Amino acid sequence: MRTVRTVAEMREALARPRRRGERIGLVPTMGAFHDGHRALMRAAREASDVVVVSLFVNPSQFTTADDLNRYPRGEAKDAVAAEAAGVDLLFAPSVEELYPDGFDTSVDPGELATVLEGASRPGHFRAVATVCTKLFSIVQPQLAWFGQKDAQQLAVIRGVVGDLNLPVEIVAVPTVRDRDGLALSSRNAFLSAAERDVALALPRALRAGVEAHRNGDDPVVAARRILEPAEGDLTVEYVQVAHFDPPTLAAAVRVGTTRLIDNIPLGAH
Numbered sequence: 001m002r003t004v005r006t007v008a009e010m011r012e013a014l015a016r017p018r019r020r021g022e023r024i025g026l027v028p029t030m031g032a033f034h035d036g037h038r039a040l041m042r043a044a045r046e047a048s049d050v051v052v053v054s055l056f057v058n059p060s061q062f063t064t065a066d067d068l069n070r071y072p073r074g075e076a077k078d079a080v081a082a083e084a085a086g087v088d089l090l091f092a093p094s095v096e097e098l099y100p101d102g103f104d105t106s107v108d109p110g111e112l113a114t115v116l117e118g119a120s121r122p123g124h125f126r127a128v129a130t131v132c133t134k135l136f137s138i139v140q141p142q143l144a145w146f147g148q149k150d151a152q153q154l155a156v157i158r159g160v161v162g163d164l165n166l167p168v169e170i171v172a173v174p175t176v177r178d179r180d181g182l183a184l185s186s187r188n189a190f191l192s193a194a195e196r197d198v199a200l201a202l203p204r205a206l207r208a209g210v211e212a213h214r215n216g217d218d219p220v221v222a223a224r225r226i227l228e229p230a231e232g233d234l235t236v237e238y239v240q241v242a243h244f245d246p247p248t249l250a251a252a253v254r255v256g257t258t259r260l261i262d263n264i265p266l267g268a269h
Helices: 007-019 035-047 065-070 075-084 110-114 124-139 148-163 186-190 193-199 201-214 219-230
Strands: 002-004 024-029 050-055 089-091 143-147 169-173 234-242 248-255 258-265
Touching: 002 007, 007 024, 007 050, 007 089, 007 124, 024 035, 024 124, 035 050, 035 075, 035 143, 035 169, 050 075, 050 124, 075 089, 089 124, 110 124, 110 148, 124 143, 124 148, 143 148, 148 169, 148 234, 148 248, 148 258, 186 258, 193 201, 193 248, 193 258, 201 219, 201 234, 201 248, 201 258, 219 234, 219 248
Parallel strands: 002 089, 024 050, 024 143, 050 089, 143 169
Antiparallel strands: 234 248, 248 258
């Protein structure tokens, strides 16, 4: 595996495979790899001749400097994991490389960026759409993999690709969960053992919501019924049916200082 730091290096590294007509796959990430990231890499490896993983903690996606500074980082460990997963190129640029002096362009993904996560984190999806559009331009992959765990991000990226006629296919990979049901997230590392026990109410609530939906009942009411007893230890930010493709029961909660999101497509087993 080769680690690449600049746009020019990335384009040079992909020039020969592109001339040979090889299929290039991209997995955009912010690092701190866990089994969810590895699932994306495995899916890319199975369907691509060349696998590129980007590792870039995008500062404009964070609401506060404290949250940005707290985000887990460990490039050396991530590089080992990426190589073990069969990644060919790890693109790890600096902030200055992607956002040089004078950078003043953004991609506004519209109304979808203003609800759910967008309401809680103004500007977040504009930052996601902008950096992903840059990555698609730099790497020019035929396919790019995103996790269903970030369902709204997935919907936003699909909207951007469709609206801007970008020549890349977006592939969703199902959410990967720990044995206790908690969706894998880099932020799980911030939870104490007691907080993790509290956080397990989130996946239980979503499962209850999906079961209620199958029975013709309101999934939001059923999910909130599970979450309400935990309130005090857990703060609910939202529980809603999101009209993605497919419709999805989505929720965000805060446990201690850690904010967690999760979702389950309605109709999921």
